[in-house]
Amino acid sequence: MNDIRCQTLFSWKTPASPHLVSRWENAPVSDEEVVSKLSAVLRDIDNTKNNDADNNLDTASITTIIESAGGVLSPSSSSPFNKTTTADHWGWSTQADLYAPLRIPVVFVGDGKLGGISVTLSSLEALWTRG
Numbered sequence: 127m128n129d130i131r132c133q134t135l136f137s138w139k140t141p142a143s144p145h146l147v148s149r150w151e152n153a154p155v156s157d158e159e160v161v162s163k164l165s166a167v168l169r170d171i172d173n174t175k176n177n178d179a180d181n182n183l184d185t186a187s188i189t190t191i192i193e194s195a196g197g198v199l200s201p202s203s204s205s206p207f208n209k210t211t212t213a214d215h216w217g218w219s220t221q222a223d224l225y226a227p228l229r230i231p232v233v234f235v236g237d238g239k240l241g242g243i244s245v246t247l248s249s250l251e252a253l254w255t256r257g
Contacts (some may be wrong), residue, residue: 135163136203144195144203145218157204157219161227164192168228192230194221198249226256 136155138147148154171190195203201218232253236246 133167135167136160143200145201148203155203157202157224160202160204160224164225165228191233192225194225196221197245198222198234198252220252222252222256229257 136144138144138151138153140147140150142150144155168190171188174188194200199220199222202221202224204219204224234246234250234253236242236249238246
């Protein structure tokens with residue numbers, strides 16, 4: 127069965143970075159809410175796969191792609207719900223820190239152009255240090 131499904135978990139009207147637009151539109155989303163909603167969607171996908179297997183349907187090749195907003199170190203949308211800026215916390219969670227508890231594999235796409243190599247290597251290092 128060839129079936130493509132797309133789902134947007136969070137969106138805002140203004141086309142801008144979530145950490146900014148969530149504040150502009152007074153619609154912040156906490157890190158816990160993002161992880162909880164994404165976890166629920168992933169569980170639903172897993173349950174679908176298990177139910178289809180019970181009914182002898184071929185869904186062994188389900189591929190799930192999660193696209194975050196921005197790069198590895200881009201801020202999440204949750205700034206108003208996170209603790210305030212301190213010496214060891216700047217107020218936003220990064221995309222890498224936000225999704226780290228899910229322990230999901232990463233496909234990283236880098237840029238080999240001038241300036242892109244440094245960003246690519248910095249992003250890879252950020253992913254590696256978080257496990």
